[in-house]
Amino acid sequence: MQPAAFTIDLDDGTLRLKATGDWQARHLGAIDRELRDFEDDAVGRELIIDISGVERLDTAGAMVFERMLRACDARTGASKIVGGSPAQATLIANVAPHVAPCDVEPARRNAFVMMVNRFGQGLFEGYHAAIEILNFVGLTLTALMRVVKEPKRLRVTSIFWHMEEAGINAMPIVGLMSFMIGAVVAFMGAKILRLFNAEVFTVELVGISVLREFGVLLAAILVAGRSGSAFTASIGAMKIREEIDAMKALGLDPIETLVLPRAIALVLMMPVLTFMASVLGVIGGGLVAATAMDISPAFFVGRLQETIALSNFWVGLIKAPFFAFVIAIIGCYQGMEVAGSSESLGQRTTLSVVQSLFVVIILDAFFAMFFLEIDY
Amino acid sequence: MTGKIEEDAIIEVEGLRTQFGEAVIHDNLDLRVRRNEILGVVGGSGTGKSVLMRAIIGLKEPSAGTVRVFGEDFYALKPEERLAVERRWGVLFQGGALFSSMTVAQNVMAPMREHLKLPDSLATDIAAMKISMVGLPPDAGAKFPSELSGGMSKRAGLARALALDPEIVFLDEPTAGLDPIGAENFDRLIVSLKESLGLTVFMVTHDLDTLHATCDRVAVLAEKRVIAIGPLDEVRRSDHPWIQEYFSGPRGRAASSAKSERHAPRADRD
Numbered sequence: 001m002q003p004a005a006f007t008i009d010l011d012d013g014t015l016r017l018k019a020t021g022d023w024q025a026r027h028l029g030a031i032d033r034e035l036r037d038f039e040d041d042a043v044g045r046e047l048i049i050d051i052s053g054v055e056r057l058d059t060a061g062a063m064v065f066e067r068m069l070r071a072c073d074a075r076t077g078a079s080k081i082v083g084g085s086p087a088q089a090t091l092i093a094n095v096a097p098h099v100a101p102c103d104v105e106p107a108r109r110n111a112f113v114m115m116v117n118r119f120g121q122g123l124f125e126g127y128h129a130a131i132e133i134l135n136f137v138g139l140t141l142t143a144l145m146r147v148v149k150e151p152k153r154l155r156v157t158s159i160f161w162h163m164e165e166a167g168i169n170a171m172p173i174v175g176l177m178s179f180m181i182g183a184v185v186a187f188m189g190a191k192i193l194r195l196f197n198a199e200v201f202t203v204e205l206v207g208i209s210v211l212r213e214f215g216v217l218l219a220a221i222l223v224a225g226r227s228g229s230a231f232t233a234s235i236g237a238m239k240i241r242e243e244i245d246a247m248k249a250l251g252l253d254p255i256e257t258l259v260l261p262r263a264i265a266l267v268l269m270m271p272v273l274t275f276m277a278s279v280l281g282v283i284g285g286g287l288v289a290a291t292a293m294d295i296s297p298a299f300f301v302g303r304l305q306e307t308i309a310l311s312n313f314w315v316g317l318i319k320a321p322f323f324a325f326v327i328a329i330i331g332c333y334q335g336m337e338v339a340g341s342s343e344s345l346g347q348r349t350t351l352s353v354v355q356s357l358f359v360v361i362i363l364d365a366f367f368a369m370f371f372l373e374i375d376y
Numbered sequence: 377m378t379g380k381i382e383e384d385a386i387i388e389v390e391g392l393r394t395q396f397g398e399a400v401i402h403d404n405l406d407l408r409v410r411r412n413e414i415l416g417v418v419g420g421s422g423t424g425k426s427v428l429m430r431a432i433i434g435l436k437e438p439s440a441g442t443v444r445v446f447g448e449d450f451y452a453l454k455p456e457e458r459l460a461v462e463r464r465w466g467v468l469f470q471g472g473a474l475f476s477s478m479t480v481a482q483n484v485m486a487p488m489r490e491h492l493k494l495p496d497s498l499a500t501d502i503a504a505m506k507i508s509m510v511g512l513p514p515d516a517g518a519k520f521p522s523e524l525s526g527g528m529s530k531r532a533g534l535a536r537a538l539a540l541d542p543e544i545v546f547l548d549e550p551t552a553g554l555d556p557i558g559a560e561n562f563d564r565l566i567v568s569l570k571e572s573l574g575l576t577v578f579m580v581t582h583d584l585d586t587l588h589a590t591c592d593r594v595a596v597l598a599e600k601r602v603i604a605i606g607p608l609d610e611v612r613r614s615d616h617p618w619i620q621e622y623f624s625g626p627r628g629r630a631a632s633s634a635k636s637e638r639h640a641p642r643a644d645r646d
Binding site: 024025026028029032033036058059060063064067087090091094095097098099100101102103104105106107340341343 | 476479481482485488491492493494495497498500501502503504505506507508509514515516517518519522538540541572573574
């Protein structure tokens with residue numbers, strides 16, 4: 001095996017290129033630069049390529065010979081390839097009609113224009129998504145009304161299945177996370193409060209933060225990550241396999257059969273998860289208080305009862321079904337928006353989690369302002 | 377005669393046994409593919425046509441038997457030796473299996489980038505040639521796979537399979553999902569590429585028209601092995617009930633009568 005090589009002679013104004021070795025793709029990379037330089041110099045001249053010394057030839061080699069011929073003289077047409085074996089000549093003849101440039105990438109536009117374009121597109125899409133989601137909420141609520149009027153249409157089995165999947169199965173992870181966050185809050189709080197000799201306020205810190213905010217937020221975050229994404233993925237996969245279209249064709253309402261059971265299940269289970277998260281968060285805080293500080297569990301519980309108004313607990317719990325509804329709606333909506341490829345499925349699943357967390361946190365801020373105003 | 381066949385064999389499968397868990401797909405299967413032929417592999421659904429192809433190209437390790445390609449026992453090779461063998465074949469998967477994040481031209485250039493150290497300009501020229509060879513227009517090069525029709529995806533997949541000038545091309549149901557015109561064009565493309573590039577083609581197919589139009593020999597898979605192999609007319613004469621039903625059913629008859637009608641104009645076009 002010999003790498004491709006060539007020599008050039010000038011003879012009566014005719015260029016003679018003698019090629020030797022293996023003219024195969026893997027050897028051509030090394031001489032491509034030289035060949036192109038030669039092509040540039042030889043424009044308009046007559047060229048005779050002698051390939052009698054070529055041992056192996058593949059389509060890439062044949063393409064290169066043909067390209068050189070064309071570069072040299074397009075007008076007179078006296079250039080030719082000589083000396084090849086019949087097989088080589090056939091190969092070159094077969095390749096010749098296909099030597100033509102082609103586009104590799106879509107045409108690029110000015111980077112600044114692209115940026116402005118993307119920004120505008122993003123705004124536009126965001127606006128449309130907001131309206132579409134509101135539309136979806138409306139569709140879900142009307143489906144709910146239909147079901148309320150005619151309770152037989154309620155998919156009880158599906159609701160219970162999703163309650164187990166999204167609720168019961170989420171309990172260990174939600175509980176563990178909340179327990180640890182409660183412990184961390186107590187630990188950090190105690191360290192700072194000690195500076196003011198006010199360690200005992202750790203109880204208030206843990207009680208208020210966990211009951212009012214952390215419990216429900218942690219539950220929402222984990223549910224969005226676990227179940228919101230699962231809703232998108234499962235509905236999206238059904239969309240790709242045309243199951244949703246099949247349902248519509250059979251006269252089944254996908255909102256009623258797919259979205260409503262998931263939404264109901266999540267709205268029912270989220271308060272349960274929130275309750276559990278709150279309790280375990282407080283226990284986590286209490287445990288740290290008992291071990292790292294000198295606050296006995298009995299004192300912790302006593303002070304909790306004295307100083308933390310029950311309203312804190314209710315504020316956390318009231319928010320739960322709203323968060324659940326938002327997560328379920330966005331998860332299902334994004335699933336319905338999946339189109340065509342599995343790439344879109346992945347994008348939509350990510351979007352579903354990001355959007356539901358975004359909306360949950362915005363909603364939480366509004367709740368905080370609301371409860372502050374009504375002084376609850 | 378037998379000696380000649382063995383000499384010519386480019387793929388030799390001997391005593392192949394593949395299984396998924398308890399389910400045995402092939403048992404004691406023998407198959408020889410000759411150099412520079414188009415071999416069509418047919419069989420009912422679930423007889424393991426695609427699995428046989430995957431066993432030959434190294435995607436499904438057999439539990440017994442040997443697979444020799446280019447005379448080398450593929451599954452006994454070291455990883456880097458396997459790579460050298462893998463470079464000498466190209467595979468067209470059923471849906472084209474194009475990389476969705478790259479344009480068609482970049483897809484075709486991918487194996488060249490990976491295996492040959494080519495400057496971009498040369499790789500682009502080669503990719504353009506392959507894209508033209510499989511009958512795609514030049515502007516298809518800049519398109520993403522999601523913008524292509526089924527037939528175009530298959531052509532683009534074939535261009536990628538041909539990127540490294542393979543000696544063998546494996547085709548998994550190349551005409552499935554194409555309309556009859558697209559399928560016929562694809563058949564013609566395969567025959568012309570085989571002739572101009574001296575390819576050996578291993579083709580899994582369901583399509584009786586494709587069998588008639590392209591294949592030099594046909595292998596029939598049933599009962600976990602190859603029950604018949606040979607030129608189509610010879611295989612049809614077998615009295616195995618499945619073969620009888622397959623080739624002599626209404627579709628089989630229609631395809632074989634269409635063959636004689638199509639032969640004359642085809643010679644003109646080539």
